[in-house]
Amino acid sequence: MATQAEVLDIDGREVRISSPDKPYFADLGLNKRGVVEYFRSVGPGIVAALRDRPTAMERWPGGVREDVVVATRADGRGEAFYQKRAPANTPEWVQTAEVRFPSGRTAVEVAPHDLASVLWMVNLGTVRFHPWPVRAADTDAVDQLRIDLDPQPGVDFATTVRAALELRRVLADAGLAGFCKTSGGRGVHVFAPIEGSDFIDARHAAIAVGRELARRLPSAVTVNWWKEERGERVFVDFNQMARDRLMTSAYSIRPTPRGLVSAPLDWDELPSVQPSDFTVVTMPARFAERGDVWAVLDATPPGSLTTALEWYARDSAKGEGELPYPPEYPKMPGEPPRVQPSKKNAANWE
Structure with missing residues (x-):
C-alpha cells in the first residue's frame, strides 16, 4: 500500500512529498524521503547552484534502477526523462523564465529561487539538475x-x-x-x-x-x-x-546505483580525491563540516x-577558427561541415 504523502514546511512554503517510502537508490537503502533529506542537507549549496537559473530537470519518478530506460529525442517511451518546460501544474510561487532554443523556439522553464522550489522539483523525481549559464532576468546573458x-x-x-x-x-x-x-x-x-x-x-x-x-x-x-x-x-x-x-549542477546526484554527486572542491584538495568519495550518503557530512565550498564563486x-x-x-x-556545433543545431556561420574526418571527401566536405 502506498505511503501517505508528507507535507514539509520549507521557509513558510508547503511542499508535498508523494510516496516518500518509494525506493530510489536501493543499493544504498535510500528512498524518496532520503533523497529529499539529502537536498535539504545541502540546501544552501543546491540553491546557490540553481538560483534564478532556468533549469532542465532529469526526472526519475520511479526511482533510480539499472533497468530504467531514459527517454530520448528519438524515442520518448522511457521511464526516466529530461523535462525542459515547466509542468502545467507548477505552483505560482515557483519562479519560471523564458528561454530560447537554437531553433528559435521558446519555452518557459523552472528557474528556482529558493529551497522550497528545489524540493518541489525533487518531488517530481528530479535527481540531477541542468541549469543554464544565465539568470532569469536576462536569459541571453x-x-x-x-x-x-x-x-x-x-x-x-x-x-x-x-x-x-x-x-x-x-x-x-x-x-x-x-x-x-x-x-x-x-x-x-x-x-x-x-x-x-x-x-x-x-x-x-x-x-x-x-x-x-x-x-x-x-x-x-x-x-x-x-x-x-x-x-x-x-x-x-x-x-x-x-x-x-547544459552541465550538471553542483550537488546533483548522478542517477546510478552508487549515487555519486557533483562535488565542489577546493583546488588544493583536487589531487587527493576520487569521484567515488562523494555520494548522496557521504556529502551531507562533508557539507555539515565544510559548508558550500563554492559559496565564494558567487562572491567573486x-x-x-x-x-x-x-x-x-x-x-x-x-x-584555427570555428568548430562543429552539436548535431541538433542549424548550420552556424563559419562552421565547417559536420563530417567526421574519415568520411571527408570532395562531395561532402568542399
Missing part, C-alpha cells in the same frame, strides 16, 4: 564560462586532474578565476564567473581556452570534436557552452572574456 573536461576511454582521473590544474592557470592568464568540481562521473567541471556575454562569444572563449590548454598539454588534452581523433586524452567539450547544452567579481576572445581571433587568423 551568459554569466558563467563552463569548461567540461571529459576523459576519453583509457584516461585515468589523475590525468583529468592534471588537465584541470593547468586549466586553472590558463584561465588565470585570461583574467578569469576558475572553480572546480567533480562532474558526478569521471570528469571535472571548471566554472568561471564572467561579465554578461552572448552564447557565441562564450563558446568561442571556451574553444580558445581549450586550444591553449591543449597546446600546453598536447599528449593529455584535445579539443578535437570527432571521437576518432581524440585518442586517450581529456576532451575539452567546448559545445557545453552552446545554447541549450566577474571577469572579462576579452583576452580569451583575442586568443580566438589570433587562432582564427592562423586558420
Whole structure:
C-alpha cells in the first residue's frame, strides 16, 4: 500500500512529498524521503547552484534502477526523462523564465529561487539538475564560462586532474578565476564567473581556452570534436557552452546505483580525491563540516572574456577558427561541415 504523502514546511512554503517510502537508490537503502533529506542537507549549496537559473530537470519518478530506460529525442517511451518546460501544474510561487532554443523556439522553464522550489522539483523525481549559464532576468546573458573536461576511454582521473590544474592557470592568464568540481562521473567541471556575454562569444572563449590548454598539454588534452581523433586524452567539450547544452549542477546526484554527486572542491584538495568519495550518503557530512565550498564563486567579481576572445581571433587568423556545433543545431556561420574526418571527401566536405 502506498505511503501517505508528507507535507514539509520549507521557509513558510508547503511542499508535498508523494510516496516518500518509494525506493530510489536501493543499493544504498535510500528512498524518496532520503533523497529529499539529502537536498535539504545541502540546501544552501543546491540553491546557490540553481538560483534564478532556468533549469532542465532529469526526472526519475520511479526511482533510480539499472533497468530504467531514459527517454530520448528519438524515442520518448522511457521511464526516466529530461523535462525542459515547466509542468502545467507548477505552483505560482515557483519562479519560471523564458528561454530560447537554437531553433528559435521558446519555452518557459523552472528557474528556482529558493529551497522550497528545489524540493518541489525533487518531488517530481528530479535527481540531477541542468541549469543554464544565465539568470532569469536576462536569459541571453551568459554569466558563467563552463569548461567540461571529459576523459576519453583509457584516461585515468589523475590525468583529468592534471588537465584541470593547468586549466586553472590558463584561465588565470585570461583574467578569469576558475572553480572546480567533480562532474558526478569521471570528469571535472571548471566554472568561471564572467561579465554578461552572448552564447557565441562564450563558446568561442571556451574553444580558445581549450586550444591553449591543449597546446600546453598536447599528449593529455584535445579539443578535437570527432571521437576518432581524440585518442586517450581529456576532451575539452567546448559545445557545453552552446545554447541549450547544459552541465550538471553542483550537488546533483548522478542517477546510478552508487549515487555519486557533483562535488565542489577546493583546488588544493583536487589531487587527493576520487569521484567515488562523494555520494548522496557521504556529502551531507562533508557539507555539515565544510559548508558550500563554492559559496565564494558567487562572491567573486566577474571577469572579462576579452583576452580569451583575442586568443580566438589570433587562432582564427592562423586558420584555427570555428568548430562543429552539436548535431541538433542549424548550420552556424563559419562552421565547417559536420563530417567526421574519415568520411571527408570532395562531395561532402568542399
